[in-house]
Amino acid sequence: MPAHSNKSLQHNWFSRFIEKRFLFLLLLPTIIILLAVVVYPLGYSIWLSFTNATLLNFLTGFSFVGLRNYLHTLTRAEFWNSFRVAILFSGISTALELVFGFFLAQLVYNIKGAKKRSIVIACLLTPLMLTPVVVALMWKLMLDYQIGIINYLMSVLGLGRYPWLGDQTLAFWSLIISDVWQQTPFVFLILLAGLESLPQEPFEAARVDGASRLQVFRFLTLPFMSGPILVAVTFRLIDSFKIFDKINVLTGGGPGTATEALNVHMHRIAFRWFRLGEAASIAQIILVIIVLLTWLALRVSRISTDS
């Protein structure tokens, strides 16, 4: 068989072409799909952001308006409110996930016994796999003012009942709680992998020298873990900045606009008011922020694209 294909290879122009351009040909379907589904719509959206398109004038004709959408967006208090909500949401939830994730990673790292350990990891990873919409629905049930188990437990403990989803501040924290519950395992997983690949020698040396636990943590664990920590933080920052499903289902951006993060805001402009041009300008702003964060992630953290 190999001899046969080898022979035909020398005589067949077509198979020689395949042989020469093999890697590019393999990549071609990917390039075509990404151009059609991602790049082309993105370009279309950028063009749209410079027009006054709405659903009403879309077929009858709309016109180029230059930077007017961007100026309009950037001077609206609503936009800056949603910008603030998005930043606060990603910042706070990422910080909490880092703290809890690190704690859990340390905890599990100290468990002896492979079987016990894998059971614990399976339990801790459960939230991560779940559908975000389902997570939001589960927390909606538990945080309900009337029938929610959280309010019941709090009242049993004498802490009183709270309108979790009905109060502006509490609604924001409800979102944080549901996101931290689901995404802490992600940070945990990366940090655990980091802990497992730590070099052993410096830690043994520190023990011999009689270093305290705090010293070991401060001067050995933290510096050695800076790589995994940065990876976890950048990925969480970017992904929590993109959040939409959980907010839309749990609070719908409310009460008022208290939890209307950038994505939810854009969704409202685009699909409730159908101000397409303006929404496209917000989309470009979101895009720029994400690209910048990704660039930062590649620069700062040691996410390597080659192993």
Place this chain on the structure above:
Amino acid sequence: MSRRNAKIVSTAVLALLVVGACLVSLFPVIWTFLTSIKSNVDAFAMPPKWIFQPTLSNYMNVFEKQPFGKYFFDSIVVAVVSTVVIMVVGSLGAYSVTRYQARGVEMGKYVLLFRMLPPMAIVLPVFILFRTYGMLDTYPGLIMVYTGFNLPFGIWMLMGFFQNLPMELEEAALVDGCSRYRAFWKVILPLASPGIAATSILVLIQCWNEYLFALILTARNVRTLPIGASMFVQEHQILWGELTAAAILIMLPIFVAGLFVQRYLVRGLTVGALK
């Protein structure tokens, strides 16, 4: 002695913390499950009932009063077809990218950039384009978007597996007179198959969980499970019984799939090799 006691105490504290953490992780799921098998009267009882007569009526309602079977069907069709296309195209693409990388052509970061793109940035133009070309609320439309948007994720994950295969393998095959095509098909793909299997399950879960595109791009004809479930939250009331039953039904396949891919999760979800 006191040193031994201290050790026992610290072990106990550790165990307690671990059990507590597991409980916090699992409780919402358990609570949702309990609510789903309660009658409406029991579900709203305060204080909550821990012992009750379980019932499957919520599950029956989900399928009988709501077209949940149809949502299931739509979810499966869209997720499976998208995953198959992603895996076929993605395996080729990922192999190509890793070999380009090996030659010093830096491509991985573009894959990462595509993986990071916010869905919100393309859902609006896709909505308009689909509306223009009559592709809203169709299977091909949603499948196309899922494929394009999850392809970079699949490629990124597969890259990790292809990188672990030594180049010498295929070079040996080439020296033996194999064409590159045969070397890829007969040598590389079989070796990468565990990684391909793990990746396909993670991609499947991603498509299964997707919400935004389904919300905007589909309506009556095609309705996936996350949209169907969120519809139990209605203007004036929330159908808690049906809602929790739906939530459990959506989770079940993920639990089964999750058991298989757990050990690949670090690579799949961190989307980056840790150095």
